[in-house]
Amino acid sequence: MADAALRLTALAEEFLGEKLPVRIRAWDGSRSGPPGAPELVIRHRRALRRLLWKPGELGLARAWVAGDLDVEGDLYEALDLLASLIWEREKGTEGAGILDPVRDPKLRAFAKGLLRMAGPWTPPAPPAEEVRRRTGPLHTKGRDRAAISHHYDVGNDFYSLVLGPSMVYSCAYWEDGGTLEDAQRDKLDLVCRKLGLKEGDRLLDVGCGWGSMAIHAAREYGARVTGVTLSVEQAAFARKRIADEGLTDRVEIRVQDYRDVRDGPYDAISSIGMAEHVGSDRFREYADDLYALLKPGGRLLNHQIARRPEPDEGAYQVDAFIDAYVFPDGELAPLGRTVSILEAAGFEARDVESLREHYALTLRRWVANLERHWDRAVRMTSPGRARVWRLYMAASALAFEHNRIGVNQILAVRPAAGGASGLPLRARAWTAPATG
Template sequence: MADAASRLTTLAENLLGAPPPLRIRAWDGSEAGPPDAPVLVVRHRRALRRLLWKPGELGLARAWVAGELDVEGDLYEALDRLSRLLWAPPRDVDAPSRSVLDPTLRAAARDLLRLSGPRVWLPLPPPAEEVRRRQGPLHTRVRDRQAISHHYDVGNDFYELVLGPSMVYSCGYWEDGGTLEDAQRDKLDLVCRKLALKEGDRLLDVGCGWGSMAIHAAKEYGAQVTGVTLSREQAAYARKRIAEEGLTDRIEVRIQDYRDVKDGPYDAISSIGMAEHVGSLRYRQYADVLYGLLRPGGRLLNHQIARRPERDEAAYRVDDFIDAYVFPDGELAPVGRTASILEEAGFEVRDVEAIREHYARTLRAWVTNLESGWKTALRRVSPGRARVWRLYMAASAVAFERNRIGVNQVLAVKTPEAGGSGLPPRARSWTERP
């Protein structure tokens, strides 16, 4: 097994048709590849077994979560270099394809088998952090509750380390020189201003998380807030914060599915980073429910990650790594589709603000928090869970920076029959009312 790195580099070049973008260090200490590139560390040849049984992203993810793969050097640069392979434009349909009988591919497969070690015919169990195969229809109340628990009920102390004191799990709204806390406060305030909240307004915060939006709306704008979440850990944390702020008379937090909220009408609804969990099958229902909960003239602020449209939307499939380790059953939609469904439900979409770059910067701040507190993180969650969060946040930052995904605030109004939206005549002057 001498010089495994050179063999891996040759194997990768044969499979990719180009030199690998990263330097490789193998389990035997050997290195090969471009000298100035970040280093992909293959700590154990079990990683190759995982790739043989699950070629592509899921096999790589399992090896990463298990600690069999790592990166030395700039993680963002490494992911950016890899993304140029993963996110390359579709191959020209007229270009010749490489057959499985191609001698080069067959030789690469044989070498991969030899490098993978004994018992290569036996699959390795996936890391414990992976969601097990799910049964039944998507986005039932039970299945949604399980998916939310997987992502959010991993320990409030872990999220405190990653998110910082604001405990806001969506992108901030940055100004030059500002801190993460400044950016999150400014984002919450932007939402409140777009909703034109005032003293006594009833606000429904859908997917209220750890209570930050509810507290800001009640404390700074005098709103009466109902927050709903499916996460028991989030609800407990939010209630404690609300009590400490002396706001129990203004804020109620419920462990409740948004579909079961029946006590409208509300003056405004905020949905910040929640709609990604709804799914395409249920999105019209989501829009209908929120429309029905608003009074005439009420406003919805829908803050949601969006993907780029596919040439063939029917071919869209959820990212394997994200589905298995991060957001089970989560789905992204193009912003145009989101706006269309909101209007189909009866809303008038009045404003769409794209803040893609803000999310990239927020994710980098969260990664910095995690990396600087790595030893503490490992006392709060499993090493595999910490590796999941580091990879998904860093990779998501690259995806936002390269315009693979975006995030948008969509302001929609339940415009009354008389036709008045209640918005001021000048765009982005949110607090005025006629």
């Protein structure tokens, strides 16, 4: 089969009704497609079997993670070109097997053509990096611990390569010409200023990661910080950093579920990139718990990725690739729903700031770090794990750039007696440049 690329191109174009915008290079060495375009490399016929057994995004993800599918050339350009042809066409097909009845004649013809080229008709095993599902309800404490471990306990050294010295795994706050470390410091300072932290304030950092927010708040603002995480590896790393900074008298890191924190009230709570793990069914519980942990007049800074609302919210589906390989059980909510639930719990939303473009810039820097240290990243984890992170971060950068998802900082207050917020009349003092 010395013409596999040409045959695949013809099949795809007949199904799509338009020319493929990328080149195809097949396992037999053949090439087809527009010269100079990014090249979709199908290294093994097994990639076709993965797609046939699991149509849609999950089949493609398995082929990518296993190394059966690759891109040569500009990954961002390739994902941009393929997005409208794959992810925007697959609604309604996810989860259907090739042996199920296919109502669309064009899809049936495409599947039959792939079947003739796919080789032995056996379902390939999923890559080892795919999460092994637990049964039972979502977002129990045990299931959440397992999900967090899957994502974060892949090695602190690996994350150091990707995130850089700041060890902050959420979007930075950019100025033109700044470094990633500068932008992450400015983001942490922005959060501290929005929370109005001052000497001696008690801060609860929910989902404290590797301790960067806790260290900044204690060192720069004199806060007394409790950080909670479900990741054992993160906690160990954070504690060492805190000891090295001489801040053990001001910062405590716990391996603890936020639902088990009982030592309020706190003057302020930061939740930076954690609420995406909570899930829609548990978000009111999350809001209630944080409200109860704040003193009257205390402030919450909720920094959270948001999806765009669906015309039919009942039809919303979690992204199959991210759920299987990146954030098991994670779920994005529209901004309006998040604000509504926080206010239903008793909070007053005082400020919302979108940092969408900032996250795209951050992700591109992380991808560049990963690519620059690729061989070391593979040795520290696995080829499949490194491929997961590269695809996830590059695709997410494009999603932020094209306004398919956003990220917002919501500043909310637990009102004091008589409804007092404790904020000054002109509350946006935090927009002033960080002092560094």
